[in-house]
Amino acid sequence: MNGQRQAFEMRLEHDWPLPSWLTLLLAIGIVVLMYYRFSRRSPEQPAWRHLALLSLRFVALFLVFVMMYGFVLRPYRTSPSDLVLLIDDSASMSATDAHPLDGRSELDESKANDRVERDRFHRVTDWLLVDQATILTKLIGNYQLRVRFLSGGGFDSQGVDFGELTRQIADHGANYSRSPLGIRVREILEQQRGRPTAAIVVFTDGVNTEGATLESSGDDARGRDIALFLVGVGQERSTRDIRLRDVIVDDVAYVHDVVPVEVTLTSSACSGDTTTLTLSDTSGKVLDERPITIATDGVAQQESLMWRPVTTGLHELTVNVQGLAGETDSGNNEKVVRVDVRDSVLRVLLVQTYPSYEFRYLKNVLGRGAVGSEGEPQSICELTTILQEADAEYVDIDNNAQRVFPTRWEALLEYDVIILGDVAPEFLGPVAMENIVRFVREHGGGALLIAGQRYNPQAYRDTPLAELLPLRLGETAGNSSTGDLSIGMNVRLSHVGDHSPFVRVAMEQKRNLELWRAWSPYWGVPDAEPLPGTHVLVEAADRTSSSGFAVPLICHSYVGPGNVVMHTSDDLWRWQFTANEQAYVRYWMQTIRFLGRPKMTDAGGIRLQAEREQYRFGDAVTLSVRFLDERTAPEHDDEVSVIIGGEGGQDRSVQLHRWTGLRGFFLVEIPQLLPGRYHARLAAPQVADKIPACDFEVIPPDTELTGVDLDEKAMRAAAEISRGKYYRMQDVEQMLHELPLGSQLRVEALPSRPIWNSSLVAALFMASLSCEWILRKRWGLA
Secondary structure, eight states, X not given: OTTOOOEEEEXXXXXXXXXXXXXXXXXXXXXXXXXXXXXXXXXXSOHHHHHHHHHHHHHHHHHHHHHHHTOXXXXXXXEOOEEEEEEXXXXXXXXXXXXXXXXXXXXXXXXXXXXXXXXXXXXXXXXXXXXXXXXXXXXXXXXXEEEEETTSOEEESTTSOHHHHHHHHHHOOOOBSOOOHHHHHHHHHHHTTTSOEEEEEEEEOOOOOXXXXXXXXXXXXXXXXXXXXXXXXXXXXXXXXXXXXEEEOOSEEETTSOEEEEEEEEEESOTTOEEEEEEEOTTOOEEEEEEEEOOXXXXXXXXXXEEOOOSOEEEEEEEEEOOOTTOSOOTTSEEEEEEEEEOOOEEEEEEESSOOHHHHHHHHHHHSOOBOTTSOBSOOEEEEEEETTOOTTHHHHOTTEESSOOOSHHXXXXXXXXXXXSOOHHHHHHHHHHHHHHHHHTTOOEEEEEOOSSSTTGGGTTSGGGGGOOEEEOTTOOSSOSSOTTSOOOEEEOHHHHTOGGGOOSSSHHHHHHHHHTOOOSOOOSSEEEOTTOEEEEEEEEEEOTTSOEEEEEEEEEETTEEEEEESOSOGGGHHHHSOHHHHHHHXXXXXXXXXXXXXXXXXXXXXXXXXXXXXXXXXXXXXXEESSGGGSOSSTTOEEEEEEETTSOOEEEEEEEOTTOTTEEEEEEOOOOSEEEEEEEEESOOSSSOOEEEEEEEOOSSTTSOOOOOHHHXXXXXXXXXXXXEEGGGHHHHHHHOOOOOOEEEEEOOOEEOTTOHHHHHHHHHHHHHHHHHHHHHTOO
């Protein structure tokens, strides 16, 4: 075809029969010999004369090697690399966008206009054919151009009349009913096997309705060392929609406890808008309400609602997000959840060596059975106390007191929660300490450790109780102050603590933070850092350990099926005076109930479910695993996984993560599943009975025109994976300057031109020998 660039490549070749290593060995031997001769030069002659003669000898020897090798210059006629243009001609490319002019001026009559109405496919063809097809001519001059369409077929520039080529492009239309982008790219990669390919340029809106994704084809292109240059055609215009994607709440709750309702929202074309999120009961009474601002379209946004049940029984709650103006689908703005509210009396054992303030106030809160200002009970437990240094009459006066710690395992099982204050390990004894660990790890009981200034936790280092400690103690982690006892620490909630239910002492998040900041403990375990799997809930904002961690004040961890909460300071009693007594009491009530939760947990079972049975292609699939008996849930946050299998596809393993504050609830979101039916089954932890499983389906769009929004995210990912680049259509001119030329393909070997026997080589050889002989005669070195 006219305009094809003719190129030549010159290559230096030889016909020396001996192996290279032998030639190299010979050359090294000659150089060593010549250096030996140079080192034995006459001291009467200056060194530069010997160097000059040595250089001339090197030149002569080099020319001898050139002649021995038989070097020739062989020219080759070459052809440029392939450049594949893949043009999306699916029906979604017939969508019309108002868009800026693309790089070059498209039409003379539109130059005065800022924007042009043109369907996506013809924006691409106009750019290729504008100004008498100068772009197409330039590409053909630099590459072997191969034009392909998504629907199949295409043509090559070689051997095709230029006028016929431009006519075929101009006459083509976008009416293909499918968008198998990933499949088509893979087909082209297979067709290019063995051919030098500079790049594959894809003009598309990124709408992929079946088969492999663009990202997966990017992996294939990278494996073939072919870069994908993707040009996005269209606009990221989305239908206005806000959707309640997930509502997560515990199935079972205690009466009068704060119950968090975690809500996940997604939106499109709503960024920056404000709306209202409400929680109501079956009568329509609003239980919680808060205004929210939509942050970023397409990104999951988490919000929290709070509810404090005042009656027991099964409660049906409705979560609703107020619809926005212009929203066409309001059916996804509401979800209904059910919570079983129960009341239960927990048996608590409180152990302390000496009567500290923390012990006294805690004993008063857990044992007094008073009623708060809101009519809620302030005691939900039967308390038993053990005070080692108490007077002998103490047990006779206090009906809830005992003299010694229960040593029998059966006696310990009568309790739901054990609170260990500053207790000497010698007072407990090894058998009792082993039983406490067993109570948590095997029985699923709750334990609360309150650090003191004598024993807890330093004295527990080499005892069985060390297994319950959620902190790694440093060498200096003695039971001493973190600093000046006259200056209180500033306290803050961690990110996990901000979402943890038992440290939520006020319905409003802002008020909850204010109440916790009012606590100013004067001391805490100074040199400690959380172990892996430990959740720090409350920490010091202005004190750090020797390893740089903020000093943890309240933390939580799972030990077997049981829960462990640790206070690294026994100054919490001061909080009721700096905040209010109600917050202090509420915290203790909720913490005891949290630790005693296994008592009201449903018996056995694991439930695996999808958020819904059908998903539209492009939606993220949400899978959840709930352990009905949360004592059977794994200790660590990442020990649950499921295997997902599709029709004719390869199984894949997906890891779930624990939802903050809910031990038995794990969640995962899976994007970009292709249309088809899927079966998910629990892979870990392994169960002896029937394996939990669920089924769901990803359905394709109704038509090619159902979803026509530009998918920049997928195109950017595919370009990055393949080491290519992504461009918007209006920036496509930049691509012309950044496309690689690729390697040249040799098509014909031309007659060679010998170098070894050329007159120039012979003349240089004779000149070097003659110069050396003349200089030796002149300097008397012959």
